[in-house]
Amino acid sequence: MEKWPNNKAWFLVLPAFIIVAFSGIIPLMTVVNYSIQDIFGPGEAVFVGTEWFKEMLGNHRLHDALWRQFMFSGLVLLIEIPLGILIALAMPKRGWGVSASLVILALPLVIPWNVIGTIWIIFTRPDIGLFGVGINSLDLLEVPFDHTAKPIYAWITLLAMEVWHWTPLVALLAYAGLRAIPEAYFQAAKIDGASAWATFLYIQLPKMRGVLTIAVLLRWMDSFLIYAEPFALTGGGPGNTTTFLSIYLVKLATMQFDLGPAAAFSLIYFLIVLLFSFAFYQALLNVGRGEKA
Amino acid sequence: MxxxxxxxxxxxxxxxxxxxxxxxxxxxxxxxxxxxxxxxxxxxxxxFANYIKIFTDPTWYTAYINAMIYVGMNTVMSLAFALPAAYAFSRYKFIGDGQMFFWLLTNRMAPPAVFLLPYLQLYSTINLMDTHMAVALAHCLFNVPLAIWILEGFMSGIPKEIDETAFIDGYSFPRFFITIFIPLIRAGVGVTAFFCFMFSWVELLFARTLTITEAKPIVATMTRTISATGLDWGLLAAAGVLTIVPGGLVIWFVRNHLAKGFALGRV
Structure with a gap:
């Protein structure tokens, strides 16, 4: 759709800009301010230049957290995207089943994030949890299942929680994409005698490209920012094995009160996210263009 | 088979x-x-002892009311600010529109943890600490960009000829926008409201940081009671169940538009 060139449109954007800037730019400036000073107390600060940045870039705990974060977000995408597509393909296309499926799918998405953590603690605890008690009664594991006991158990619990929580989002997106494909495509495929696999590969998957890009974008971003769920479930432990970037940052800022390094870390973190956002955003724009052409 | x-x-x-x-x-x-x-x-x-306790103990039930208040405020604010902006992005070409749109999105993608400390300072300075307004305002950081994103998708599905016809017929912009355009995208508005509600309702970090007692929401009350009561599992579970109820009700109303909304109005 051709847009009208008109710079007065800025007046419509201005209120939104101001309210987001109030919550977005002013605090960010404060962070920049922190990151280049050593703050001893109110009114007592020394300019330190890039010292905190150097310190944080060389900080091995940051490297570890970053590595863990990439692992986690990567695994999340690898599991959730294919699973979400499968669910969308299996969902009914008409009748009462559609509404029912949509409501059940959306349910995990409206649960507060720390309650998600609570649900999974209750569900997996070895003394009262259905999963914990269930898996231990099978007596298959060398060390009884307890997400606080072994890093691998903590990771499995976190991943299970994450997949449980967010796969429905991918499924809903994929479903929206599938529903938008005109019936004629499938009729044509049927006439040509295309197999279900060929139909999926050459019709459904390409047509879902737009929504899947959004799904990848949202899942990558949000899993990169994850805080409340691991905070509630593992608190970053055992040890630091589930300390992701946000958890480490909050620890640094509010528990050790290292404002300077925490601010420098914040900016580095933000920059990484920004870089990925930009790449995904460009991909998203190109998808839109490709469909119009 | x-x-x-x-x-x-x-x-x-x-x-x-x-x-x-x-x-x-x-x-x-x-x-x-x-x-x-x-x-x-x-x-x-x-x-039902756990539920009775929650409904009779003010520290519990006021926490639910607090959460409802700021979520409601945030939803109204996000829509009010996002509607005109989304219209501008969907209809007009103006200097810096692409950059502006991307900048707005970066706020949706900014790690909330980054803003934690500055928020404490900012909201103390303007005397909004521990008020519903503080949380509602803080949640605008991610909800306004998201609302613009979704609404823009829905608005771009409405042909521009409708706007042109209305303007030729002598409608002023505000009158056209409120009486003709918004009713046309009411499904989109409903879905956007749902998303604002949802992301404000599930958020923990800001809600916990910006409130102390007066505006403390249920999510924060739950994390704080874990240590204080020595883990009363039954009570914790009951509080958790009650946090799902409002979301569940809201889903029911938007169920037919959910999928399209999650695709940001772009299918």
């Missing part, structure tokens, strides 16, 4: 999806002593 198999697989998946929630419901209907005493797949002796 094939469809049968699919349906079974889907039902199994939905079962897995419901199971953890069922387990919390099960816990919420038992007393703490009962929970720790023996393992049971269903409450043998169901009790």
């Amino acid at each position: 094939k469809i049968q198999k699919r349906t079974i697989a889907l039902c199994v998946y939905f079962g897995v999806l419901i199971l953890p929630i069922y387990w919390m419901l099960n816990m919420s209907l038992r007393t703490n002593a009962d929970i720790l005493g023996y393992f049971a797949l269903y409450p043998k002796d169901p009790t």
